[in-house]
Amino acid sequence: MERTLIGETPKLVGKTVSLSGWVNIRRDHGKLIFIDLRDRTGIMQTVVIPDSKEAYETAKKLRSEFVVEIEGLVKARPASAVNQDSSTGGVELEAKKVNIISKPEGELAIDVSQESLDLKLETLLDNRTLALRNEKIKSIFKIYSELLSAYDEVMRKEGYVEIKTPKILSSATEGGANFFKIKYFDREACLAQSPQFYKQAGVSFFERVFEIGSVFRAEPHYTTRHVNEYIGLDGEVGFIKSFQDVMDELEKVVLSCMDSISKNCQEELKKYDVVIDESKPIPRITLVEAAEILEKEFGKKLENLDIDAEGERMICEWAKKKHSSDFIFLTNYPTALRPFYSMPGKDPEFTETFDLLFRGLEIASGGQRIHDYNQLVENIKKRKMKPEQFKDYLDIFKFGIPPHGGWGLGSERIVQKILGLGNIKEAILYPRDVKRLTP
Amino acid sequence: MERTLIGETPKLVGKTVSLSGWVNIRRDHGKLIFIDLRDRTGIMQTVVIPDSKEAYETAKKLRSEFVVEIEGLVKARPASAVNQDSSTGGVELEAKKVNIISKPEGELAIDVSQESLDLKLETLLDNRTLALRNEKIKSIFKIYSELLSAYDEVMRKEGYVEIKTPKILSSATEGGANFFKIKYFDREACLAQSPQFYKQAGVSFFERVFEIGSVFRAEPHYTTRHVNEYIGLDGEVGFIKSFQDVMDELEKVVLSCMDSISKNCQEELKKYDVVIDESKPIPRITLVEAAEILEKEFGKKLENLDIDAEGERMICEWAKKKHSSDFIFLTNYPTALRPFYSMPGKDPEFTETFDLLFRGLEIASGGQRIHDYNQLVENIKKRKMKPEQFKDYLDIFKFGIPPHGGWGLGSERIVQKILGLGNIKEAILYPRDVKRLTP
Numbered sequence: 001m002e003r004t005l006i007g008e009t010p011k012l013v014g015k016t017v018s019l020s021g022w023v024n025i026r027r028d029h030g031k032l033i034f035i036d037l038r039d040r041t042g043i044m045q046t047v048v049i050p051d052s053k054e055a056y057e058t059a060k061k062l063r064s065e066f067v068v069e070i071e072g073l074v075k076a077r078p079a080s081a082v083n084q085d086s087s088t089g090g091v092e093l094e095a096k097k098v099n100i101i102s103k104p105e106g107e108l109a110i111d112v113s114q115e116s117l118d119l120k121l122e123t124l125l126d127n128r129t130l131a132l133r134n135e136k137i138k139s140i141f142k143i144y145s146e147l148l149s150a151y152d153e154v155m156r157k158e159g160y161v162e163i164k165t166p167k168i169l170s171s172a173t174e175g176g177a178n179f180f181k182i183k184y185f186d187r188e189a190c191l192a193q194s195p196q197f198y199k200q201a202g203v204s205f206f207e208r209v210f211e212i213g214s215v216f217r218a219e220p221h222y223t224t225r226h227v228n229e230y231i232g233l234d235g236e237v238g239f240i241k242s243f244q245d246v247m248d249e250l251e252k253v254v255l256s257c258m259d260s261i262s263k264n265c266q267e268e269l270k271k272y273d274v275v276i277d278e279s280k281p282i283p284r285i286t287l288v289e290a291a292e293i294l295e296k297e298f299g300k301k302l303e304n305l306d307i308d309a310e311g312e313r314m315i316c317e318w319a320k321k322k323h324s325s326d327f328i329f330l331t332n333y334p335t336a337l338r339p340f341y342s343m344p345g346k347d348p349e350f351t352e353t354f355d356l357l358f359r360g361l362e363i364a365s366g367g368q369r370i371h372d373y374n375q376l377v378e379n380i381k382k383r384k385m386k387p388e389q390f391k392d393y394l395d396i397f398k399f400g401i402p403p404h405g406g407w408g409l410g411s412e413r414i415v416q417k418i419l420g421l422g423n424i425k426e427a428i429l430y431p432r433d434v435k436r437l438t439p
Numbered sequence: 440m441e442r443t444l445i446g447e448t449p450k451l452v453g454k455t456v457s458l459s460g461w462v463n464i465r466r467d468h469g470k471l472i473f474i475d476l477r478d479r480t481g482i483m484q485t486v487v488i489p490d491s492k493e494a495y496e497t498a499k500k501l502r503s504e505f506v507v508e509i510e511g512l513v514k515a516r517p518a519s520a521v522n523q524d525s526s527t528g529g530v531e532l533e534a535k536k537v538n539i540i541s542k543p544e545g546e547l548a549i550d551v552s553q554e555s556l557d558l559k560l561e562t563l564l565d566n567r568t569l570a571l572r573n574e575k576i577k578s579i580f581k582i583y584s585e586l587l588s589a590y591d592e593v594m595r596k597e598g599y600v601e602i603k604t605p606k607i608l609s610s611a612t613e614g615g616a617n618f619f620k621i622k623y624f625d626r627e628a629c630l631a632q633s634p635q636f637y638k639q640a641g642v643s644f645f646e647r648v649f650e651i652g653s654v655f656r657a658e659p660h661y662t663t664r665h666v667n668e669y670i671g672l673d674g675e676v677g678f679i680k681s682f683q684d685v686m687d688e689l690e691k692v693v694l695s696c697m698d699s700i701s702k703n704c705q706e707e708l709k710k711y712d713v714v715i716d717e718s719k720p721i722p723r724i725t726l727v728e729a730a731e732i733l734e735k736e737f738g739k740k741l742e743n744l745d746i747d748a749e750g751e752r753m754i755c756e757w758a759k760k761k762h763s764s765d766f767i768f769l770t771n772y773p774t775a776l777r778p779f780y781s782m783p784g785k786d787p788e789f790t791e792t793f794d795l796l797f798r799g800l801e802i803a804s805g806g807q808r809i810h811d812y813n814q815l816v817e818n819i820k821k822r823k824m825k826p827e828q829f830k831d832y833l834d835i836f837k838f839g840i841p842p843h844g845g846w847g848l849g850s851e852r853i854v855q856k857i858l859g860l861g862n863i864k865e866a867i868l869y870p871r872d873v874k875r876l877t878p
Contacts, residue, residue, distance in 0.1 A: 184876065
């Protein structure tokens with residue numbers, strides 16, 4: 001028989017179907033054996049009665065995570081037994097044939113059938129492939145998949161061309177020490193810690209580009225918001241009038257992603273008791289204003305305007321209270337804290353840049369870039385770096401390029417904060433940190 | 440004035456608009472100055488007449504690749520002057536104001552306004568950022584962007600969840616020497632040369648997964664079809680009956696991508712005089728059959744059934760002649776030529792695997808995988824490898840996993856072959872080979 005997906009069964013009451021999936025859990029109630037069967041579309045209760053002799057004998061052997069094929073009759077459950085929380089809670093399968101497709105070897109370290117896995121993060125990550133069978137944990141990555149799709153969709157709609165740029169670089173282009181080094185045949189190379197230079201080049205031929213790609217950071221961080229490999233959602237846009245235009249674009253994009261997730265992931269969000277607010281304009285304040293608010297409202301003083309994780313949480317708290325917004329843009333970061341290619345403001349101590357914060361965490365960084373060749377050369381020299389080291393990058397600005405800017409969004413941080421996950425690693429299938437390169 | 444895109448002008452005859460873009464080329468005809476203006480939506484002829492004095496003086500200074508803003512009146516061109524090849528060929532702009540936004544420094548190495556850049560590949564790649572402004576070269580990457588979108592769309596439609604898997608690995612998981620080594624803090628790690636193990640794990644929790652991601656191969660190849668970094672379009676599907684199901688899936692996916700490109704990239708395809716055939720079923724022959732055909736039709740003998748680039752070209756020629764198909768599946772590769780995880784056929788000398796060829800080139804490789812833990816352990820031992828080295832991988836099969844298989848598609852090869860490009864590097868924005876890590 002052709003396979004039927006569990007999600008389709010509510011429309012098939014009275015029909016005989018063949019389901020395939022995993023045994024989420026087996027329960028024996030007197031003579032009856034109940035098997036909660038799990039496939040990619042949901043979980044469904046199947047009942048095996050002793051009269052179906054062969055099926056019954058097989059069912060007795062089943063344990064959690066056996067892969068099985070069950071043929072049977074779809075029946076409506078009595079009103080009193082309907083499970084309202086599940087889209088298949090109104091039906092069950094009366095099994096006629098049970099066939100074992102594949103079975104586990106040895107003991108399972110985790111019981112994934114529980115609603116919520118109350119385990120230490122390290123245990124969850126050590127047993128990652130198994131833990132990912134849990135419906136609640138799976139929800140994280142359904143939302144993640146939706147985010148990727150939503151970002152792709154809104155960027156294309158707004159006229160951005162998707163590009164893929166190299167991750168192996170000849171040198172540490174942006175300067176700094178946070179590059180992983182590779183042995184590249186007979187020489188040394190680096191892993192890209194952002195597509196910055198290539199997406200700026202992209203503006204010079206496509207005006208608007210976006211990339212969804214791997215980002216590698218050799219920073220020895222041990223925090224709940226850092227990992228050493230993640231997926232960046234980058235965008236870069238030309239012909240802007242000011243860096244406010246860049247924020248306008250990013251605001252549109254981020255809010256559109258939130259709308260898509262809210263619309264298409266209701267069941268997944270519910271597992272985390274999360275509601276996504278309706279879109280509203282994102283407040284924008286300068287870092288100087290933020291510092292004043294922090295001092296006045298929270299008694300917190302910023303050293304050299306360098307806002308830390310605590311400051312970011314507080315300013316988000318303020319944005320929520322004052323503007324009922326989960327998001328806030330902090331703008332005009334000091335020149336000393338931003339890369340050399342940042343467009344200076346009218347006061348050259350500050351830049352035309354911003355961070356986007358969401359529920360206490362920085363999720364994006366961006367701004368307008370310098371597009372004048374000579375100004376860029378001067379800025380490189382001012383930072384005591386050598387323009388010769390930036391030859392390929394500087395070439396972009398020799399050919400005529402419009403005013404432009406862009407952003408880098410951390411995809412996993414968005415999902416972390418939507419679901420209120422304690423650690424970014426929970427939002428990554430197989431996270432990489434200083435200590436962890438497995439599984 | 441608000442910016443108008445060139446692509447919108449055909450609907451705005453009689454209106455005054457402000458365009459922004461690059462000077463594709465400036466031509467002086469007697470007193471008139473013609474500027475072909477280029478933006479992301481197309482190229483449009485603008486005319487500057489001496490009466491518009493200030494505009495005329497500025498226009499005299501313009502050279503190729505100046506970034507400008509031109510305000511003027513949209514006029515219909517006389518029937519005799521309409522350029523049928525361009526969507527904006529029916530209109531021109533009578534310029535009133537010309538404003539220079541940004542200008543090139545020094546000489547440009549390439550004249551990108553030519554219809555086709557007749558330059559050596561090395562010259563094109565050395566001057567990549569500039570060359571990418573050429574409309575014909577840009578078309579390659581509009582088609583590439585469409586391919587990414589089409590793949591994403593069809594995979595989601597078929598129930599696949601998008602995943603992102605780590606590119607930094609603790610060890611050379613699949614064995615072999617084609618891994619780049621990284622210094623990862625105080626130890627050594629490797630760059631992923633495929634998401635193989637992680638996507639198989641993905642089947643164990645999502646049944647159907649896909650990934651669009653970077654692939655790194657440390658192979659010292661010097662061919663027209665190899666690079667050391669590319670974007671793989673991977674897919675993996677569970678609950679298959681045989682590896683024919685995997686080919687069914689891949690066939691659906693590839694043909695759907697071709698349809699999307701054919702439908703949405705007509706203008707780009709025309710630049711390369713390319714027509715994409717209507718979808719038809721893809722022929723499938725075993726490698727043994729292919730060897731017979733090669734010997735009979737082309738007098739070519741295969742050593743140990745190891746088909747080379749020439750053999751692939753010939754068998755595609757045969758498929759085109761015999762089945763009018765640009766595609767062909769070659770199936771049942773010898774065990775000795777396939778990785779240890781390949782499902783053996785009834786005759787254990789052969790595997791349940793395939794390659795997909797397109798217009799003379801292998802664009803995908805795939806097959807059914809072994810899903811039984813003990814069989815897999817045996818196969819690892821048979822190959823003189825140690826099961827302990829594959830612990831994390833083997834764990835996947837300890838938890839119960841259905842029969843499954845999948846493929847890895849080379850995204851750039853598809854575009855290379857659609858457009859008939861001589862070298863895969865032409866289909867990559869900034870390609871990486873043994874010698875080249877710049878720009």
